[in-house]
Amino acid sequence: MQTTESSSNYNDLEKMSIGHILTSINQEDQTVPDAVKKSIPQIEALVGQIVSRMQKGGRLYYIGAGTSGRLGVVDASECPPTFGVPFDLVVGIIAGGDTAIRKAVENAEDDDKQAWIDLATYQPGENDTLVGIAASGRTPYVIGGLNKAREAGLLTGCIVCNDGSAVAKAAEFPVEVVVGPEFMTGSTRMKSGTAQKLVLNMISTAVMIRLGKVKGNKMVDMQLTNEKLVHRAHRMIIEELSVSPEEAESLLNEHGSVRAAINAVKR
Incomplete structure (x- = not known):
């Protein structure tokens, strides 16, 4: 059984007081940064590769389904206002299209051909990077996209929350953050989602710093939108x-x- 699907360390959740629920969730959340810390060497390797390609004019794409896809879209959408980069330099693509950001699209994650079709509209090139995001590490949409991207010469990376997954095998530079059982069994929007968000923060921020989009510790290229x-x-x-x-x-x-x-x- 995958770690992300293993049974919660807590039982009878419906019998817990509100305080007990919140305290237990918080206790589980505190384990996430330590899991991310163990993956820093993997993150460092991926970031170094992304930077070298973006310095040659490459772009960064995220693909994912459900929570993973939404997190990629969020991270990509925050790069232009934060760092003053073009809206299409970092792109988040979610299985099922923009509709899936707010409403689940049935079976969207099960199509292993659709990710490359979605990505093709951006005319990806050999200096581009595709990062697949999948807590389970087995999402067909992500696996298919990574495989086609490698065939096309793109750099490939991923963020997963299980060891030895199919998504990690499909990526050249996998990042595996194993956070253990979720508070609610299988609810990967919780610890796994938090871990993915932390890693995405690290990737995009480190990349933009290395690309010269920060001076000292200031966002000197930010868009003045409010x-x-x-x-x-x-x-x-x-x-x-x-x-x-x-x-x-x-x-x-x-x-x-x-x-x-x-x-x-x-x-």
């Missing part, structure tokens, strides 16, 4: 250039981004 972010941009400029709030606002208005404002003054 008042909170504009105020954050002002603070960055003030800290970096030792100017007044009024000067920071003027520089940002003139140059349109934190990086451009800083570079203009420091030239």
